[in-house]
Amino acid sequence: MNAFFSLPLYGLVTLHIGQMFVILALMTRGLPAALIAGxxxxxxxxxxxxxxxxxxxxxxxxxxxxxxxxxxxxxxxSNFIYWLVIGAPISYIYLESADSLPTDFMVLVLVKLMLNGILYTAMASTIYHVLPMSWRFVSRPPVAPTLFGRIFYLSFISIMIPSLIIALILTARGAKQAEEQIVGDLYRKANNARLITRDLIAEHERVVNQLADTLAITDVNEHQALLTQTQINYPSFLTMLIANRDGYITHGAPDSFFDTLRTQPFEELSVSDRDYFRRAVENKSSFVSSVFIGRGFGADSIIAVSAAIIRDGEVVGVAEGSLNLPKLSSLEERQDIGLNDQLLVITDAYNRVVYASEATNLEVYDVYTPTTTHNVYTRAINMTRLNSRNYLIANASNQYGWNIYVMSRPQQITQVFTDNLLVFLFSLFGVTALFLLVTHKFSRDITRPLETLVDHMTSDASVEEIENNDGMTTELQAISGQLSKARRLMLDFNRQLKQQVQDKTQELEALNKRLHQLSQEDGLTELLNRRTFDELTRKLYSKRCMKQLPVHMLLMDIDNFKDINDSMGHPIGDECIVSVAKELQRFFNHEDELVSRYGGEEFAVVSTASSGSLLERLEQFRSALTRSCVVDGTIIPMTVSAGLLSIEKDFNLTYTDLMIRVDQLLYTSKREGRDRVTHELR
Structure with a gap:
């Protein structure tokens, strides 16, 4: 029976309604029949x-x-007492000893068992009371000796069954939504990390190719200057070198490392055994290596990006840049990985760790291949174990064979489910107590007119009295009076209740409207929050690209804002943020312009205005910002670093790539000294 009456709730958590027939057999046929049915x-x-x-x-x-x-x-x-006192403790002991379920999932299973027992027993009790008496082979005492008890019991189980079913459905739906949100977030972050690592490698591969092409046509006396300038322009290259066709290093950058290298024995200058040299020479092209430990320039873990220097069709050397892996740490911050116990692991094509979150205890160059385990939480994503803990894991791979793994603790999903079930249980206890009081009064309202009727029927009523009341006896008149009074009370109560419901409905609608507004706005600045800005901007950007109309994305960050917070305190910092928001609203208020507090001290603007108008207002805004924040009569000058990407021709750029690129422009402004705007037209 349970095989056909199983209702999956979440993951491996399932309601088994088939036990209803077993309880029904106990009620109607006795214990032997119930054991057979069981x-x-x-x-x-x-x-x-x-x-x-x-x-x-x-x-x-x-x-x-x-x-x-x-x-x-x-x-x-009886069923409730059994599960509370005996069933749940026994099940816990069994699950603890026989199965390696996570603790949070075990709590969920125990709560499910109790609710499951209450549900199928209530359903069996309801069916029992509508069965014909001839079907009951075993006589049972009434559920209660009093009218009050019977009304309470039958009414309670009639209300409890749909309430419990609805609560379980809503709880399962809430857990499913939480699951979809968490799983979607993991896969989104894994894919974003894939794109960022791909672009990072591709950009530096392009730089090395350009360097090799330049070296091929320039005099050897200029090579050191070219190499040094390239390393300065692209500081992600920890070191750069030029090797001749025999594999010996002839030039290196930065100068301090190359000066140290010159003191090494001559054989230490050979890189002919390195893949980045051999593969570049053999293929006469660029090459991106797997992760390895640097030699000569230090013991950093690096990725080598190399390109053959070709002159007149012959390889005359190799240009190489060592990409510093610790630079990838910014990837976690940009993707908000680290929140809610999230972890990031990046491996190369040989499964060697390129980067790993600190909490993973993995070191660069470790071999890491995650193994999936049985996922009791959800079938929508794999689960793995790391450091004796369970993690949901999403992965993506880029074109260079790098594997990106984003992991998260699964307790977030079960917490939603367990919390909702516990709230329902406590609410059920409260409703039961309230229902007990209401039912007691209700039963008294029914028995009181009956008692009055009995009193009238046992009293001596004269014929004249009956005739004077148009044939209605005194007893019926008393019942009529009681019913009329009860009806008046009920109508008054209904009117009051209706009015209260209308009042509460209006209050709830106003509250929902306010909550909707708060969900879209930043609480401090009343600007759009990041989620709402992304939703609206994505639609606006898609519409503008479809019609091939210009659109501009501006991302800015308050310079040295941490110094303001540290020196003046967070309240002053908040006032500065609010002043920036007011200035943004003052200067960027055209139609189809959206302004958002995109992060802590980060703001975003999307505009469809002309480039000239936008740049003019941006400069006015920057000028006003130097004197906009006044606290206790003191002006706190502020500047911003900004990245501006104008899309006027390349309408094939995705929204994700748009945001990645404008973020890169912002970091260019920071890197080049702050208090400036880096503008790119595409």
Whole structure:
């Protein structure tokens, strides 16, 4: 039965409604029939899970429930007591010893077992009370000896079943949404990291190719200057060198490293055994190596990017740049990896670690190949173990064979599910207590008119009194009066309740409107927050590209903002941020211009205005910013570094690449001294 009455909630968590028939057999046929039904039911579960523990717990559940029922407790309350006192502790001990389930998932399973028991027992109780008496082979004491008790019990289970089902459905849906959000976030970050690493390598490969082409047509006396200038322009190259056709280093940058190298024995200057030399010479092209430990220039872990220097069709040497891997640490910050226990691991084509988050305990050059384990949380993504902890893992690979792994702890998903279930359980207890009070009053309202009717029927009523009341007896008149009064009370109550519902509905609508506004705005500056800005800008950018109309993306960052916070305090820093926001709203308020607080001290503007207008207002904004923040009569001058990307011809650029490029322009402004705008037209 359970094999066909299983309702999956989340991951491996499933409701088994088939036990309803076992409880129904206990109510109508007795314990022997229920044990037989239980054996049939757990046979289906055994077939599905290969676990015989279900029959043990179910048999114990039937015995305890019957024993409590014979002592005057309802089956529903008996089932609840069983799971609270016996079932849950036994299941915990079994799961702890027999299965390696994570603790958070085990708590979820135990809560599910209790709710599962309450649900199928309530359903069985409901069916039992609508069955014909002839189907009941075993006589049972009434659920309660009083009218109050019976009203409470039957009404409660009738309300509880749909409430529990709805709560479980909403909880499962909430967990599913959380799962989709987390999984989507992991894959998005893995893909973004893939694009960034691809672009990083491709850009430096292009630089080395250009250097090799330049070296091929310039005099050897100019090679050192060219090499030094290239290394200065691209500081991600830890070192750069030029080797002759025999593989001996002739030039190096920076000068301090090359001066040290000159003191080495002559044979130490040979790189002919390095792949970056051999492959570049053999293929007469550029080459990107796997990760290796530098030699001669230090012990840093690097990626070598090399290109053959070809003159008159012959290889006369090799230009090489050693890309410093620690520079990849900024990738975590840019992708917000590290929040919610997220980790990043990047490996090369030989599965050697290129970069790894500190918490992974992996070192550069370690061999790392993640192995997937059984994922009890979700089927939407793989799970792996690292440092004896479970992680959801998403991966992506770039064209250079690099593997990017983004990992996150799975507890975020189960926390949503468990929290909702626990809230429902506590709410159920509160509703039960409230329902008990309401039912008590309700039963008294029913029995009081009946008691009055009995009093009138046992009293001596004269014929004249009956005739004077148009044939209505005193007892019926009392009932009529009570019903009329009850009806008036009910109508008044309904009117009051309706008015209260309308008032609360209006309050809720206003609150929802305000919450919607807050969800789109930054709480400090009242500018658009990053999520809303990205949503609106993505649509605007797509529309402008489709129509091939110009669009401009501006990303800026307050220069040395940390110094303001550290020296003057965060409240002053907040006032500075607010003043920047006001100036942005003052200068960038044209139609189809969106302004956002994109990060802590980072702001973004998208505009469809002309380049001239935008640049003129940008300069006015920068000028105003130097005197806009005034605190206690003191002007706090501020400057910004900005990156501006104008799309006027290249409308094939994706939104993601747009943001990546404008971010690069921003960092160019910072790198070149801050307080400037780096503008690129495409």
């Amino acid at each position: 054996m049939i039911s757990t046979a289906g579960l055994y077939y599905e899970t290969s676990n015989a523990f279900f029959f043990v717990t179910l048999s114990l559940e039937l015995i305890v429930m019957l024993w409590l029922n014979r002592r005057g407790l309802s089956f529903l309350l």
